[in-house]
Amino acid sequence: MLTGKRVLIVGGDARQLTIARTLVERDAAVCLAGYENLHAPLPGTRLVDLAPETLAGFDAVIFPAKGIGEDGAVESLFSPKPLLLREAHFRALRGAVLYTGIAGPYLREQAMKFGLPLVVLFDRDDVAILNAVPTAEGAIMFAIQHTDITLHGSDAAVIGFGRVGMTLAPRLRALGARVRVFARQPEALARAYEMGLEPLDLGALRSEIRPVDLVFNTVPAPILTADVLAEMKPSAFILDLASAPGGTDFLFAEKRGIRALLAPSLPGLVAPKTAGKILADVLTRLIAAQKP
Amino acid sequence: MLTGKRVLIVGGDARQLTIARTLVERDAAVCLAGYENLHAPLPGTRLVDLAPETLAGFDAVIFPAKGIGEDGAVESLFSPKPLLLREAHFRALRGAVLYTGIAGPYLREQAMKFGLPLVVLFDRDDVAILNAVPTAEGAIMFAIQHTDITLHGSDAAVIGFGRVGMTLAPRLRALGARVRVFARQPEALARAYEMGLEPLDLGALRSEIRPVDLVFNTVPAPILTADVLAEMKPSAFILDLASAPGGTDFLFAEKRGIRALLAPSLPGLVAPKTAGKILADVLTRLIAAQKP
């Protein structure tokens, strides 16, 4: 279904291998830049240098999940050499669609400058929902590991009921926790209630947090502030899933003796293969749908 | 929390009684129009005539869930007399907020004309989600009643994954059905997958419907058309939950010997008390938040 599509994968980690394999299976012509150190060649792919003159003619370029640096540096798990993408490279990519997990200013700027369509995969709702599954499993793993009680019978709180919160909360309940969901939208609270969770207005966090053993934060804003932490049990455990710097006042938590952990990038950590497959599937669909 | 608020309830059914009781409990002053036949007076409420001159000074007016007729007629389960609301009535209501389940052109027009804020409760996401619970339970009841197999072990399909579909589908799975979800948005399919359901593109309905024993339609558009029905087992059962006329070609279904049922207004049918409470709770919140 990708017959005739030319795809370049630049840098990345284990997820890229799954992506490359999937695209090859679906008959794309796949080139890899920054993969000199691969143990064994990936059948059906070809290694290329990252020189502007080799970059013409691609239909799609796939950057690492975390995007590229502000100086154009691309990290690769499989290359000792730094990969650098300059204006000349982007100019040569004319005609290609760029795919990345997240996008910083530099990448956005270059794409804009050369009129290259830029698809930010983690901004897509479907990708974010699918990624929420390994995220939730990672959160469960950490919660089991870092506490001396079972999730079953525990008092848990999930803060935020977006893509991650809605994925995590029912899993905690299925494992036997009593789950409070703190959110600010009436429809999020209604959905939480429908799912058998206990909906609570985010505004009531401070007054309702007291009995909670386990807090999972998904809100990327200062939420577990000193005044909230002051109400919590010292034996409570906080797992902050929100993007750095998280929503927790970690210093104050430490002062109060409350263990709090920022846990970024769980999908790549606990399920790189699944995380790669999620990206591979959506990339297949998107590249197949590109106009020739 | 509703101290000082004056509320008028005009017509309605059993749900209105729950609403009235709840508002009284929360200290509103509640008047009822069209309630002459109540078996016993509702403590704390006062019966009023629907004359324009009695309608001044209310903060909120609550119409029946189904709204009012195009001629201004308001149905009441508790009155033998027809209730009629003319322009004069609406003019007298100046200063009040109007609340209704659904709103037809006449009500919208009158509200507009006299500058009365109109809140259409069933358009609210939170109300629709909460109402999806009795809807789903009604659907489950009908499915058990009208088939000779158990939901457990059955092949089910839920078409549409909005407020109702997302509520019904996981319940069917919890009861042991194998549940396919047909939807058209990638994020709906991703969410269905996350929930352990089988996501299928709505476009594949015709080719994937063959093994299905039970179809639950929630899409208010022609979906179960002749060409789809032609692929279904004659022993299949269709429950169409979408608003009238549903999404099923009922004539063709009958011709093929497939049982198909349009099941409107399930919340009022299977759980009037809960349905009333859902409205009462949101009305309390909304009226409390009205500026004085």
Added chain:
Amino acid sequence: MLTGKRVLIVGGDARQLTIARTLVERDAAVCLAGYENLHAPLPGTRLVDLAPETLAGFDAVIFPAKGIGEDGAVESLFSPKPLLLREAHFRALRGAVLYTGIAGPYLREQAMKFGLPLVVLFDRDDVAILNAVPTAEGAIMFAIQHTDITLHGSDAAVIGFGRVGMTLAPRLRALGARVRVFARQPEALARAYEMGLEPLDLGALRSEIRPVDLVFNTVPAPILTADVLAEMKPSAFILDLASAPGGTDFLFAEKRGIRALLAPSLPGLVAPKTAGKILADVLTRLIAAQKP
């Protein structure tokens, strides 16, 4: 897999048709007694008279789910004539294994007298567990139908945590009820707790029943006695699933205005096809395992 097995089906209801079809599919030679009124012949079966001289040579005889009467009468949905099984019939069955749903004294006596192995299917744990599924679905259907509230958000109690209780209770929870389980064995209470239900000692029934909206009784003994009923809300609803006469003091319940329903034979009522399949599958396994 039943090649060469000769099976006689005597009387019964819709479930027997599923049994007959399944056994034929698996290559048994199937004879039917008491099926003159079948609309259409069942392919692969043969109708026989119930005369002693036609009864020799069968490997297996299948009686109705409810067994046979004390006078040897066998009910059949498909025959106008009474079927009578006397000693002469049983004598002629020498060599056959008898299968029945439940067994009264007469059947047990005859089997004993002529040395015929008697398999009481509903006494088998596996059959009872599988039958508990349609039973639970029937209970859920009745509960939705007979109350004005949703199961979701309701306070439910399941009394007894055997084959039916353990099947019903988690389904109620999955639908959003708060489920108390009353049982007397510590291991039943432990299992209920593990499953996310609230375990309560049966001895505490009287003191803990007060908030309950929905009671499902599975204990075939006087459990919902006057002193317990006296503590219940008048708005509560009791569904008694235990074998007749149930565990409820129905007269006292009525006096208190509590609705109480005895609901026997749910599998045959709500899912005759599934119920037939459950029996057909276990009969296939058992007949296949009979020594020739």
Added chain:
Amino acid sequence: MLTGKRVLIVGGDARQLTIARTLVERDAAVCLAGYENLHAPLPGTRLVDLAPETLAGFDAVIFPAKGIGEDGAVESLFSPKPLLLREAHFRALRGAVLYTGIAGPYLREQAMKFGLPLVVLFDRDDVAILNAVPTAEGAIMFAIQHTDITLHGSDAAVIGFGRVGMTLAPRLRALGARVRVFARQPEALARAYEMGLEPLDLGALRSEIRPVDLVFNTVPAPILTADVLAEMKPSAFILDLASAPGGTDFLFAEKRGIRALLAPSLPGLVAPKTAGKILADVLTRLIAAQKP
């Protein structure tokens, strides 16, 4: 509720602290032997020497979860000195009931010799079921940690459907795995089927294991033998929960490149506090029920 009961706790680990605290709360007089190194005294308890002359008059003696050694040695996390229990000690305990997690020959022999009732807590069904919860959570944690895929969407197998298997399998399904249950009893298979799991006869393990990604063994017998392992994917992961030496041919698994892990004592590892509470609760009930 334990007023007047004299309880001696001999050796143990963190779980004993929870037990001691709970018994004190419930008004027992609690003595501790082998607790010299406690950071802080446990309020309400008294430290005692393990001399025969101090052992008279106890109603209950609580040994560590793992019991005592064959030479009478009792391990304690809180004592540098070896604790030794000889015949003289047991003789002095006349009148007491002995409680232990598991019991070896020496403890059984001494109890028998001096007519001391011996309660083996982990042999009790209720304790085993409650302990199955932290066991299942530990298994889930290991499975998330040791694989590069999510449980969601994985092909899992649970072997054995006793106290642990029945606790673990539905949790895996709730997390989105497809769960096969291998067991040998028809009623276990029926229960698995009712729970929405895929029941398979243990005899079919070899032929059905091929697609499985994750195997959880709970059968304490040679089950994952070379011929079964030979059918498995090299990428599969085996978590063996059965008591040592487990049911896996670990050497052969290694040879085939299949990762296999024996994971004993999970409750104490992942949830010592909950594990202690489980014991504390049952001990409270049992000691309270002892005749004076």
